[in-house]
Amino acid sequence: MGFLDISNVTKSYGSVQVLHQVDIAVEEGEFLVLVGPSGCGKSTLLNMIAGLESITSGEIRIKDRVMNGVHPSKRNIAMVFQSYALYPNMTVGQNMTFGLEMHGVPKPERDKALADVAKLLQIDHLLDRKPGQLSGGQRQRVAMGRALVRDPDVFLFDEPLSNLDAKLRVDMRTEIKKLHQKLKTTIVYVTHDQIEALTLSTRIAVMNKGFVQQLGTPKEIYDQPANLFVATFMGSPAMNIIPTKVVLEGDAPHAELSDAEGNRVLLALNQRNLTAWAGREILLGIRPEAITDPEGADRNSGSIRPLSNVVTVTEPAGADTFVTMSLSGKDVIARMRADAAVHPGQRFEFAVNMEKAVAFDPQTEARITP
Amino acid sequence: MSAVTQDTSVSTGRVTRAFIYLVLILFALFYLLPLYVMVVNSLKPLPEITGGNMMALPREWTLEAWGSAWSTAQIGVSPTGLKPYFLNSIMMVVPAVALSTMIGAMNGYILTKWRFRGDVWVFGLMLFSCFIPFQIVLIPMARVLGMLGLAGSVPGLILVHLVYGIGFSTLYFRNYYAAFPTELVRAAQIDGAGFFRIFWRILLPVSGPIAVVTIIWQFTNIWNDFLFGASFGGVNQPMTVALNNLVQSSTGVKEYNVHFAGAILAALPTLFVYIVAGRYFVRGLMAGSVKG
Numbered sequence: 001m002g003f004l005d006i007s008n009v010t011k012s013y014g015s016v017q018v019l020h021q022v023d024i025a026v027e028e029g030e031f032l033v034l035v036g037p038s039g040c041g042k043s044t045l046l047n048m049i050a051g052l053e054s055i056t057s058g059e060i061r062i063k064d065r066v067m068n069g070v071h072p073s074k075r076n077i078a079m080v081f082q083s084y085a086l087y088p089n090m091t092v093g094q095n096m097t098f099g100l101e102m103h104g105v106p107k108p109e110r111d112k113a114l115a116d117v118a119k120l121l122q123i124d125h126l127l128d129r130k131p132g133q134l135s136g137g138q139r140q141r142v143a144m145g146r147a148l149v150r151d152p153d154v155f156l157f158d159e160p161l162s163n164l165d166a167k168l169r170v171d172m173r174t175e176i177k178k179l180h181q182k183l184k185t186t187i188v189y190v191t192h193d194q195i196e197a198l199t200l201s202t203r204i205a206v207m208n209k210g211f212v213q214q215l216g217t218p219k220e221i222y223d224q225p226a227n228l229f230v231a232t233f234m235g236s237p238a239m240n241i242i243p244t245k246v247v248l249e250g251d252a253p254h255a256e257l258s259d260a261e262g263n264r265v266l267l268a269l270n271q272r273n274l275t276a277w278a279g280r281e282i283l284l285g286i287r288p289e290a291i292t293d294p295e296g297a298d299r300n301s302g303s304i305r306p307l308s309n310v311v312t313v314t315e316p317a318g319a320d321t322f323v324t325m326s327l328s329g330k331d332v333i334a335r336m337r338a339d340a341a342v343h344p345g346q347r348f349e350f351a352v353n354m355e356k357a358v359a360f361d362p363q364t365e366a367r368i369t370p
Numbered sequence: 371m372s373a374v375t376q377d378t379s380v381s382t383g384r385v386t387r388a389f390i391y392l393v394l395i396l397f398a399l400f401y402l403l404p405l406y407v408m409v410v411n412s413l414k415p416l417p418e419i420t421g422g423n424m425m426a427l428p429r430e431w432t433l434e435a436w437g438s439a440w441s442t443a444q445i446g447v448s449p450t451g452l453k454p455y456f457l458n459s460i461m462m463v464v465p466a467v468a469l470s471t472m473i474g475a476m477n478g479y480i481l482t483k484w485r486f487r488g489d490v491w492v493f494g495l496m497l498f499s500c501f502i503p504f505q506i507v508l509i510p511m512a513r514v515l516g517m518l519g520l521a522g523s524v525p526g527l528i529l530v531h532l533v534y535g536i537g538f539s540t541l542y543f544r545n546y547y548a549a550f551p552t553e554l555v556r557a558a559q560i561d562g563a564g565f566f567r568i569f570w571r572i573l574l575p576v577s578g579p580i581a582v583v584t585i586i587w588q589f590t591n592i593w594n595d596f597l598f599g600a601s602f603g604g605v606n607q608p609m610t611v612a613l614n615n616l617v618q619s620s621t622g623v624k625e626y627n628v629h630f631a632g633a634i635l636a637a638l639p640t641l642f643v644y645i646v647a648g649r650y651f652v653r654g655l656m657a658g659s660v661k662g
Contacts, residue, residue, distance in 0.1 A: 073562030102562035
């Protein structure tokens with residue numbers, strides 16, 4: 001039984017079901033990120049926790065209190081909206097204390113809470129300004145301040161960083177993480193940005209088409225994706241997915257591939273239970289950072305396999321160089337050190353860390369678990 | 371965003387510009403001509419009008435006609451001037467405008483932020499009221515006012531104008547609030563504000579431009595209305611009806627200077643509203659159509 005319990009929750013609009021059997025238990029102090037492409041139902045779920053959308057079936061409980069049908073203001077939650085939703089006619093100070101005022105908190109207490117939060121977020125000098133006179137980052141802080149002042153059980157964030165420019169977004173991301181570490185509050189955070197999800201969360205729920213595809217820690221989601229959708233959605237550049245056939249060499253399973261010139265290449269698979277798949281097709285998933293030059297390979301890995309192939313394109317990106325090659329007719333991206341000596345059109349010895357490789361069933365798209 | 375200028379004009383040459391100004395000034399003079407005639411002749415003694423040039427400035431300036439129009443001119447059977455009717459109009463217009471604007475704002479708020487099943491139909495029906503000609507409702511309205519015991523009274527006129535005004539005021543406010551971010555309403559709900567509190571504290575304070583548009587529109591329409599005033603005014607007729615009685619009287623000498631003064635008096639309040647609030651008018655009509 002968690003601090004915030006979402007059990008068997010569904011949502012339908014008429015005959016259209018937009019959320020299917022969502023089951024998530026959030027512990028106190030956890031930072032849960034709901035991530036997924038547009039229309040996956042993540043914002044709907046957040047709005048249901050907030051009480052802004054009704055629950056079609058199932059139950060949402062906060063601190064063991066059933067929230068179905070409870071008015072948003074009675075749930076002891078606070079929400080930060082994508083557009084910040086600051087009241088344009090009120091000053092920053094009035095914006096932040098409006099909720100307390102509505103809940104009948106006396107003025108001296110309101111002022112004290114306001115002063116504390118304003119100091120924490122370093123917006124004390126802005127309290128008399130109107131939202132229209134603030135920059136994007138300042139508005140973002142005020143919106144968070146408005147949530148913090150209430151001292152709620154659960155914070156809800158609805159894509160709070162998507163209206164900021166790239167640099168500010170990275171800064172605010174760190175701020176939010178710091179704030180969470182300091183205050184140890186329970187947070188549910190919606191985003192479509194997988195980097196935000198990985199950096200901020202203690203747990204991630206990856207959603208698609210109204211289903212929770214996988215619920216787990218950032219590391220679990222990244223290293224052991226439950227299915228093809230999670231594998232390709234999380235991580236940038238996306239995981240390389242190569243259709244391949246499993247063949248047995250001795251009794252060890254190997255992936256049968258062909259290089260750019262059509263030569264047969266065999267890669268030894270670490271996963272022993274893939275022997276059962278001998279002679280059948282699988283989808284082999286390898287993250288770009290698991291394909292490197294031999295010097296850049298992970299020394300702690302016991303399964304670095306050499307792979308000779310022709311380089312198609314190199315893309316230097318400052319810290320890394322992205323190298324594209326063709327494997328079994330698919331473009332495969334490798335992520336190398338900036339100073340790796342790779343040249344387009346030449347043959348190169350790649351090093352593949354097969355410890356990090358995952359396999360998917362082409363029919364069900366689910367991961368073949370070891 | 372601040373680097374984007376509000377300048378929407380196309381740069382033109384000097385000659386073109388001079389030509390444009392010339393045309394504009396000519397049109398402005400042409401439109402001002404009736405007002406000039408009215409003002410000038412209202413400041414002349416009667417013989418100067420009947421015996422002279424309508425366009426000429428007065429040889430003898432006098433405010434006599436204004437005084438007469440205001441307090442002593444013969445309106446119908448009694449020599450009261452326009453003053454009591456002016457007061458009737460004020461007593462009718464102020465509550466009718468205030469109430470129809472408030473109700474329109476509330477309707478717009480409900481139709482955009484508290485949507486319900488069939489709300490589009492309700493709004494459609496309210497819009498329909500904007501297109502019903504006044505003449506059609508005269509007889510049913512007379513019956514309703516009679517049943518309510520409001521026939522021939524100022525409250526009766528207020529009710530008539532209120533009913534007719536709600537369609538337009540709802541249309542204005544609905545379209546204005548449709549562009550108002552719903553996230554703000556949701557934020558206020560989470561903050562614990564209820565239906566009326568959200569309306570008073572969040573929406574109304576930013577409704578200035580559209581309120582001005584609605585007030586100007588309602589004020590002009592209600593003040594200038596003749597048909598309802600003549601039909602349902604009874605002894606409490608509004609300014610427009612009294613002005614008609616003053617100007618159209620078929621007995622005695624036609625005191626043109628008094629007529630002109632009376633007509634200006636009848637037009638002054640709407641003119642005043644336009645001058646005071648006019649600059650918000652265009653701004654309000656344009657609100658939401660352009661970002662920023």
